Amino acid sequence: MNLLEQIGHWALAAPNAIVHVSGDQTLSYGELGSRSDALAAHLTERFGDDRAPIAVLGHREPEMLIAFLGAVKSRRPYVPLDTALPQQRIDRILAISRPALLLTPEDIARLSISAARPPANGIQRDDPFYILFTSGSTGEPKGVIITLGCLEHFVTWMLEEHSFISPGEMFLNTAPFSFDLSVMDLYCSLATGGTLFSISRDLVANPKMLYRALANSGATTWVSTPSFAQMCLVEEKFAEAMLPRMRRFLFCGETLAVQTAALLLERFPRAQVWNMYGPTETTVATTSVRVDHSILEKYPALPVGRAMPGTDVFVVNEAGETLPANTRGEIVIAGPNVSPGYLGRPDLTAAAFFEHRHRRAYRTGDQGRFRDDILFFEGRMDSQIKLSGYRIELGDVEANLLALARVRDAIVIPVIKNGAPQSLAAFVVLSERDDASHFELTQALRRQLGKRLPAYMLPRRFIFLDALPLTANGKADRARLAASL
């Protein structure tokens, strides 16, 4: 039984069970099954053998799930897009992915299900399942192709590692569907007949409503970046009494601090805390470790765990040779969860992906080391950073800044607090300057840049210079700029 059949099983076994809750909207497994079948039939009839992707633009609406499954049931991958993305970024992604169709929740709501005849499920393991866009170092987003086989390998591991009750779990969905962390809650939920409880932007913006929603969620499995949990923990009532059914916290996307894990174990004594690691290119997460009191006592910086079965993770030197334990090097991942590459970018694909013993392998650009047979993540080898779990190439921000009128030169540096990037600072050389105050200029640049980049990529601080300081080699002196922050 492939993943789609596994999901489809719940439409027959429990058609009235709720698959998704988002605000006051709910969707049942029966509706998800019949409406995604109808969409798949519609797409097959309209586009025939054209397997171009289907772009889906929305924000946590139940119709997005219908669109995702409808697309893949018709053997077309989907490209999830969040409405928080600025139009120019969406346009770039659409230009790169060239979808057959851009669907919104309103389009799906209008679709008639009367002619629902499910197309034959001919999906193959090598078929692209979704294409997820991440920040690219040159200012162009990169589309990571994830196949059905990649996703199945990931979901199978998750189901083996965690004893999810099937059905009956309530998975918390905190990440937008355009962020691959959401793949964890979405497909673990769908495969086990669980319910996905989405936390929308509006809730996050209003803490009072957020805690009320959490208290009413009945959530059993928490999936988020550590930053989100850290924010929730500031409220003392965020504890077992608020979420009495909570059994596990699953973290991925950025470094999990010891204090966050310790506080969660204290406030939720019956729940497990898991730390996971993996780039989008290897399908959400590849390693994991349960963080218990013994791990907390032993390691001042938490490990990211052991590799999923069937996948190898190794640490290599510059020559690509595997390094012994306790030696820092680049993390390489090889296995069925590794993406076939970037959409329409054979150059980038060739630079990062290769064959290793007849399996796809990916050079992560992450640094790490093995200690006690457990992997530890130790930062990046390049200028990619993570802010609240979001992956950002500093070059992407710089290229988009340089595209603005009046910006002659720009360097973007992360502001580090407590050892982790907290925000971005932009050092900018303008070609001309008017009487605007520093604050007015900053706001104007943020506004202009906000039309090109998502909010999480916008620098908070702008420092205006007459010229960038240069190194002896004539390159911008990033170290000097960073030291000045």
Next chain:
Amino acid sequence: MSTSFQEKVLQLVASVAETDEVRTNLDLPLYDSQLFDSIKTVELMVRIEEEFSLKISPAEFERENWLTPRKIIADLERRLQVKV
């Protein structure tokens, strides 16, 4: 409340918002200018607790009370008076 109290609050707000503009423009709309979001709000709550030993519950927090630096000062004054 004293000027030094106001100054301390503004210092914290400026540090969290990462701009000194909040010191000179007390009516600056913090959320509308995207200087504040939920993470920044919670960060300020933590800083206020460290500085003034004043605990603010995010679950009972009304965003309307912190829309501008002036409103934050007024809200904190009220909370501290109640506490005293």
